[in-house]
Amino acid sequence: MPTIKINDVELSVNPGTLVLDACRQVGIDIPHYCYHPALTPVATCRMCLVDIKGQPKLATSCTTTVPPAPKDKPDAVVMEVFTNTPAVADARAGVMEFLLINHPLDCPICDQAGECKLQDYSYNYGSGDSRMVEAKRHYRYEDLGAKIVIDKNRCIHCTRCVRFTREISGGGELTVANRGSRLEVTTFSGLSLDQNPFAGNVVDLCPVGALTSRDFRFRKRVWYLKSAPSISRCSALGNPIWIDHEGNKAYRLRPRPTEGKETTLFITDAERYAYEFLNRSGATPAPRLKAAPASAEAIREALQATGTVAVIGQGTFGCDTAQRLGELASAADLRYGSGDRTLPILLPRFQTSADGILNRRGFTERGFRFGALQELLGKVQQGEVKAVVLLHDAAFTSAAETALLGQILQAAPFSLALEVAPSDLGLQATAWLPITNHAEESDFIVNHDGELRRYQKALQAPKGIRTVPAWVKELAAVPALA
Ligand code: SF4
Ligand code: FES
Structure with a gap:
């Protein structure tokens, strides 16, 4: 060497x-x-x-x-x-003086302020003075579709965004037009970034505040945000992300690249804009038994009165959750997996799996069998299984699987659904318990490549909403299940 x-x-x-x-x-x-x-x-x-x-x-x-x-x-x-x-x-x-010739001094209203490379390098390496007395060029900001806004006054023509759309996402929507001081980044006429499912990455790539995300623009100064390391829940890749939050509210999700792992550099827009689901609104859901509000003790006693328990764990939750849920099953072979969402492969270089179920591998390693729900339905109908505990998120189950799960819940003498928010399926269960979403808990998953990925709590769950392990502890106090 x-x-x-x-x-x-x-x-x-x-x-x-x-x-x-x-x-x-x-x-x-x-x-x-x-x-x-x-x-x-x-x-x-x-x-x-x-x-x-x-x-x-x-x-x-x-x-x-x-x-x-x-x-x-x-x-x-x-x-x-x-x-x-x-x-x-x-x-x-x-170089700094040259780049700042036309750059406006609008840091007080720029979304990039606080994480701007122009600010940082100007402070560390710039001269502190400007010899520029001429008027700066001026453009009005433009929408590059519904998601991205460009402020050309701030652009330093690094062409990262242009190269991204040509070399990575492939649509080539962005280009550089004109020459000299009139050089500008723009779209080819008629093209917008809306068709680009990876468009949000240009905002991260832009080292200055020229490209901003419409949904984050002017919403929060970045120095107020705290960043919690998490993972994207959208696919079995489990891409590392940051959850940027403040005041118990998530404001944006960003990729959290892992050293030496190219696939972690970018995330899809579906992953990026999934933060709204993390913020709760409306009334806090409460435990229910037979369609009426109930205490956890009442649900525990109702479960206690049943016989053999089977569990269905959707593979979109963490490994600790899977482990504790599995302990509720009366036998090792009564752990069933659910979740059958698949995703289109848009960029094979970065999307190495079409599986839309985040922790299928972690659940499988803990004894959950996927694709065996028909077997469980038979056992319930024959009376071999008396109670079914379902851990569920409606977004990751197809209509066919939802219908099958509905049949299982209907056939079981007692059923309990654990969900973040009540779904039509969950409300078919005899009892229902509210659980934390993945931003409100810490756990880990095993992605489809077998890599262990941890995520940390970013938000505080409302009072009365617990993690699955906490609910299982409560339910496992049942002598018959302990
Ligand atoms: S990434 Fe930002 S600064 Fe660089 S060319 Fe694109 S808009 Fe301009
Ligand atoms: S010339 Fe090396 S980073 Fe731009």
């Missing part, structure tokens, strides 16, 4: 490693705008310049790679990089 020196610190890296990445490995963050690990490097912003010994000019660290070592000296120092010379500082200040 060749050795390089970065500010006199020696480091062995694979040949072909980007200098920018090598610097990161020794804890030096090189400022950059146009570089993104998933996009073709274009080296247009010039913010990542570094000094390389023996080279007459500064070099862009986002396109310069570490050369291989000579065969007879495999550990030789092949490159000496300096990131802190006066020439580098001068170049960065010059």
Whole structure:
């Protein structure tokens, strides 16, 4: 492995490693705008310049790679990089001044303020002064469809968004038009980003506030938001996300990339805009027994009065939930899995599974059998199973499976549904208990690749709503089930 020196610190890296990445490995963050690990490097912003010994000019660290070592000296120092010379500082200040020539000073009303690379780098590497006395160019903001808004005044022409629509999502809706100071990012005429199911990612990619999300625009200053590490519940990929929240309300979901895992860099718009379901509204649901409000004790006693219990766990919940729910079953073979949603594969490079059931693997590992609900119906009809406990979310079950689950609930002498909010199916059960949604609890899942992914509580559930393990503890106090 060749050795390089970065500010006199020696480091062995694979040949072909980007200098920018090598610097990161020794804890030096090189400022950059146009570089993104998933996009073709274009080296247009010039913010990542570094000094390389023996080279007459500064070099862009986002396109310069570490050369291989000579065969007879495999550990030789092949490159000496300096990131802190006066020439580098001068170049960065010059780039910042250039980028700010036309950038408006509208940080007080810009949604990016607080997480803006232009602000950060200007503070860290800029000169603090402007020699610009001419009028700045001015555009009115434009809608790029219903989801995304562009403010061209703020654009620094890094082209990350353009490259994303060409190289990743594939629609090529965005382009750069005109030249020089009139250069602008726009859509090809007639195209909007609405047809692009990955469009929301351009907002994350934009290092400044030029591209903003219509549903988050002007809603919350980002420094008030807290971020909880979570996962997307939309598919068996279990993509890592951040839940940005404040005042017990989720405001947005963003990808939470995992080092070395390309599939975690982007999320679909379906995953991104699923945060509204996490915020509760209306009256808090309460336990019910035979269509009337009831105490948990009454439900426990009703369950206590039945015989053999089978459980149906929908694979969209966490492993701890699956484990505790499984303990309610009277026998190991009375754990059944449900959930049969599948998703269209839109981008095979990033969507490696069509399974729409988040934790199918985790439930299977805990003894839940999927595709066996017909068997359970037979057992209930023959009187072998007296009570059925169903953990359910209506969004992940097809009409056919919902009908089958309805038959099971109807046939069972006693049934109990555990749901976040009452569904038509859940209300068919003899008893109903309210449970936390996945933003209101901490747990983990095993995704379809067998990777364990944890998620943490972001929101506080209303009083009276409990996690499944907490309800199971309450129900397991039944002597017959303990
Ligand atoms: S809109 Fe944002 S991401 Fe697109 S080119 Fe301009 S600054 Fe870059
Ligand atoms: S990040 Fe290297 S030139 Fe833009």
